[in-house]
Amino acid sequence: MIDKFTVKSPTEGGTKPDIRPKQPYTASWSQKRVGMKLLLIEDDERTAEFILRGLKEHGHVADHAANGKDGLFLAASEKYDAVIADRMLPGLDGLSIVKMLRSTGNHVPTLFLTTMGGIDDRVEGLEAGADDYLVKPFAFAELLARLGALMRRPPVNDVKTTLRVGELEIDLLKRIVTRAGKTVDLQPQEFKLLEYLMRSEGRVVTRTMLLENVWDFHFDPQTSVVETHISRLRAKIDKGFDTEMLKTMRGVGYSLRA
Amino acid sequence: MLSKRLFKTASFQLTVFFGLIFAFSFMSLLFITYWTATSALRSQMQSEIRAQLAVMALEAQSDGVATIIQDIDERTAPSDRQAEYYFLSDGKGKKLAGNLDGIVPQEGWRESGLSDSILAKPDGNADDDHQIWGQGVFLSDGSFLLVGQDAFRVLSAQESIINSFAWSAGIALLLAVLAGLAVSRGFLHRIDDINNTSLAIIDGRLKERIPVRGTSDEIDRLSANLNRLFDSNQSLLESLKQVSANIAHDLRTPLSRLRQGLEEARSKTGNSKAYAAAIDSAVIEADQLLATFAALLRIAQIESGSRKSGFKTVSLTSIFDRVTSAYRAVAEDQGKELATTLEDNLDFDGDGELLLQMVANLTENAIRHTPSGTRIILTLENSDQGIAATIADSGPGIPADLRDKVFEHFYRLDTSRATAGSGLGLALVSAIANLHAIRISLHDNKPGLLVRLDFPGR
Numbered sequence: 001m002i003d004k005f006t007v008k009s010p011t012e013g014g015t016k017p018d019i020r021p022k023q024p025y026t027a028s029w030s031q032k033r034v035g036m037k038l039l040l041i042e043d044d045e046r047t048a049e050f051i052l053r054g055l056k057e058h059g060h061v062a063d064h065a066a067n068g069k070d071g072l073f074l075a076a077s078e079k080y081d082a083v084i085a086d087r088m089l090p091g092l093d094g095l096s097i098v099k100m101l102r103s104t105g106n107h108v109p110t111l112f113l114t115t116m117g118g119i120d121d122r123v124e125g126l127e128a129g130a131d132d133y134l135v136k137p138f139a140f141a142e143l144l145a146r147l148g149a150l151m152r153r154p155p156v157n158d159v160k161t162t163l164r165v166g167e168l169e170i171d172l173l174k175r176i177v178t179r180a181g182k183t184v185d186l187q188p189q190e191f192k193l194l195e196y197l198m199r200s201e202g203r204v205v206t207r208t209m210l211l212e213n214v215w216d217f218h219f220d221p222q223t224s225v226v227e228t229h230i231s232r233l234r235a236k237i238d239k240g241f242d243t244e245m246l247k248t249m250r251g252v253g254y255s256l257r258a
Numbered sequence: 259m260l261s262k263r264l265f266k267t268a269s270f271q272l273t274v275f276f277g278l279i280f281a282f283s284f285m286s287l288l289f290i291t292y293w294t295a296t297s298a299l300r301s302q303m304q305s306e307i308r309a310q311l312a313v314m315a316l317e318a319q320s321d322g323v324a325t326i327i328q329d330i331d332e333r334t335a336p337s338d339r340q341a342e343y344y345f346l347s348d349g350k351g352k353k354l355a356g357n358l359d360g361i362v363p364q365e366g367w368r369e370s371g372l373s374d375s376i377l378a379k380p381d382g383n384a385d386d387d388h389q390i391w392g393q394g395v396f397l398s399d400g401s402f403l404l405v406g407q408d409a410f411r412v413l414s415a416q417e418s419i420i421n422s423f424a425w426s427a428g429i430a431l432l433l434a435v436l437a438g439l440a441v442s443r444g445f446l447h448r449i450d451d452i453n454n455t456s457l458a459i460i461d462g463r464l465k466e467r468i469p470v471r472g473t474s475d476e477i478d479r480l481s482a483n484l485n486r487l488f489d490s491n492q493s494l495l496e497s498l499k500q501v502s503a504n505i506a507h508d509l510r511t512p513l514s515r516l517r518q519g520l521e522e523a524r525s526k527t528g529n530s531k532a533y534a535a536a537i538d539s540a541v542i543e544a545d546q547l548l549a550t551f552a553a554l555l556r557i558a559q560i561e562s563g564s565r566k567s568g569f570k571t572v573s574l575t576s577i578f579d580r581v582t583s584a585y586r587a588v589a590e591d592q593g594k595e596l597a598t599t600l601e602d603n604l605d606f607d608g609d610g611e612l613l614l615q616m617v618a619n620l621t622e623n624a625i626r627h628t629p630s631g632t633r634i635i636l637t638l639e640n641s642d643q644g645i646a647a648t649i650a651d652s653g654p655g656i657p658a659d660l661r662d663k664v665f666e667h668f669y670r671l672d673t674s675r676a677t678a679g680s681g682l683g684l685a686l687v688s689a690i691a692n693l694h695a696i697r698i699s700l701h702d703n704k705p706g707l708l709v710r711l712d713f714p715g716r
Contacts, residue, residue: 118559119611120568137548189583215584219556219615220549222683223622228588251538 036081036151038062041071041097042113043089047136051084051113054140068092075101080108082150084143087114087125095128102129109150113138119218141206141252148203163198166258168237168245170198179237179245189214190233197246197256206253230254269445273438277431284430288423295419299412300391304367307393311405318397323354326403330355341408343376343390349400356404358390363402367393372406389413448477452484464492497666505554508681509547516543553682560689565609572610574645574713575600578638581617585625593630596621600638604645606713608694616690619683620649620709628653632706645713652706661700 038055040062042048048064055062063078065071068089075083075097083101087094098110111132112125122133132146163170167180175191177184186194193214197205207226211217215225234246247255265271318326323346330344334357345356347363358375372390392406451468458466467488468481523536559565582598589596606613617636624634628651638647656664665688691698697712 118555119565119609120559123568135552187587189587215580217584217614217618218611219618220552221584221618221622223585223588223625224591225584225588228591232587 036060036147037079038147039065039071039074039078039080039083041065041068041075041083041085041089041094043067043086047086051140051143054143058144068094068097072097072100075108076104076106082109082111082147084111084113084147085130087112087116087121094130095125098125098129111143111146111150113143122218139206139252141204141249142208145204145206145209145253149200149205149209152200152203163195165198165201165256166243166245168198168256168258170195177237179241184236186233186236189229190236193229193233194237194256197254200256202255202257204249204253204255209253263446267442267446270438270442273434273441277434277438280434281427281431284423284427288419288427291423292416292419295415296412299415303391303407303409303412304393307391307405307407311393311395311403314403314405315395315397318399318401318403323348323397323399323401327355343372343392343404343406343408345375345394345402345404345406347402349402351402354401358404358406361394361402361404363394363396363404365394365396367391369409445477448481452481455484455488459488459491464488464495500666504681508550512543512547512550516540516547519543550682553686557682557686557689560612560686560693563693565612565693569607569609571605571607572613574604574606574613574638574647575602577610577614577617578636578647580614581621582636584618585621589625589634592625594625594628594632594634596625596634596636598636598638600636601640604638604640606645606694609690612690612693616687617647617649619687623683624649624651624653624707624709628706643712644715647711647713648708649711650703650706650708652703655702655705655707656700658702664700665698 038060040048040051040055042051042064043066045066048066052062052064063074063080065074068091071083071085071089072092085094085097089097094112094114098112101108101110109132110130111134112130113134113136114121114125115136122135125133131150134143134146161171161173163172168177169179170177170191172195177186177191177194193210196210196214208220210226211221217225230246230248234244238244238246243258245256245258247257249255314326314329317329326346330346333342334344334355343356343358345358345361346354347361348354351363353359358372360375361372369389369391372392373388376388376390389409390406391409391412392404394402394404396402455466455468467485470481470485471478519536519540523533523540526532526536578598578600582596582600586596621634621636624632628634632651632653634649634651636647636649638645640646664684666685688698690696691711695714697714699710699712701708701710
């Protein structure tokens, strides 16, 4: 599935210069070396502390606002790589912050972090202009992976018909996959999965991210949908080759790298 | 207490109102009958008297006044009961004959003043009640003749009309009031039944029901509907109790495992690997708890019905397609087959995300609770009865008496709870089906389980 947030690229319609590096990621999947500048708008002290410490450990710099007004002020006046905002905040709620930012042409990638996990809440959050939605409680790795995904938005005009990661190549129009010149036969689901993994090259994608973006499943299946397809895909693209490209990051997710 | 309330009841007030209308119509009827009867009798008397007057006037003209005098004398002979009255006077007002006296000669019909002029009764009976109506006429020679009759016919008719009306009106009113009382009492009695049952239920005696007579009148229907309300109230409360008990039970197990694990980890000294393992398993337990809560919240949210506002036309075919393509590989890896027979372009108004989850949950159930070698078939078709879907497997199936239970919160056929799962999957399915008015039923697939979904017509 094509990344559904593509149209909300930070450069779209806004005057804000694209400060993100053109080639933001090295081949390494680790996010430690990226060093994002982030804004956390969160009123709960313990949650904020937990997130700030985690972000720092992974090499990111983060400002913290404990209420909506400060958060909006910081988000509007500073340049951040991404904003992590709680939805329920004293003073000004997260939804209003995002709406105000968007209405002034500020398209800083924004991730809602919230206990409001209802179906309507998610849709409402995304409609207000947020780019992603993560329900508390969450695994920190999930937050990192999603922040990474926000950073990797391709520019809106960048419509590629072929993707390449190392010796793996995928033709989106002809729907042909080759590794080192050898054709790999994939089922439609496997193809979609590989396409998403290739677009997220070098980064960790979590099981939930795959469910949402490949299958458009917004619930937690009780069977191993993701694991089954990953292992089938791996069998097809890695079997018989020296290097394993599709890696399992234990307890975190998966990553495709050359 | 009852009698006091009786007068306040709507049905009694209605009875009184109808009684008054009844009385009024009785009065009108009485007036009309009285008036019609009186005038009929009067004109009968008049024509008799006039006929007699005409005959006597003719006699006087041809044979002379003397003949009439003789005639009158004969007729007023004190023989039987006097009913006819005569008066004859000459042109100067001098009485010539008759059993009346002192009549002022005046032509025309008169109904008053005559009874005072009756001469002494022949039988000596002073009957003052007698009224005499009569007509006077001047004969050709100037003499005056009056013929009168006792009006008792008319008067007694009038009296008996009034009497009969008085009696029947009295009886009718009495009956109306008695009937009203009886109806009100019966009505009140049944209202009391409803009240008492309601109070009993408020009091916690949930099994009480309003007696239904089977007459299918309004109160019976009201009682039956209230009973149904009480039924659903009772089952809701019972399932609430059950759910609370189940939540307590289902959360205790992972919580106590979590606690045990943490306690154990604490007792281990210095082994970082053991710490990590203990923490990992604690996280897994916590995640399972959170997943259970998330499922409960989701069910509650679906049951609240708020999602209904977001219904759109969605393609059922594509929903079943998506589920099949997601789970076919999962089934195959477990040595099961997932096959479909799906009719194209079947649309339905609903919540696409929830419908997807419903079909996914049912499919997952078929995959998870069946042995290797099972064949699972998804069908979707449109027939005269509307759109219907089935999810059928050739697994062990569910015993008929347990088929309803599986939709309950936390119900699990595997009572040992050895298999993973929250026991909320089918409760969620049921909630989603209810939201969309989809009828869900479980059948024997011989062998295996067949879940049938009947979608409501658009």
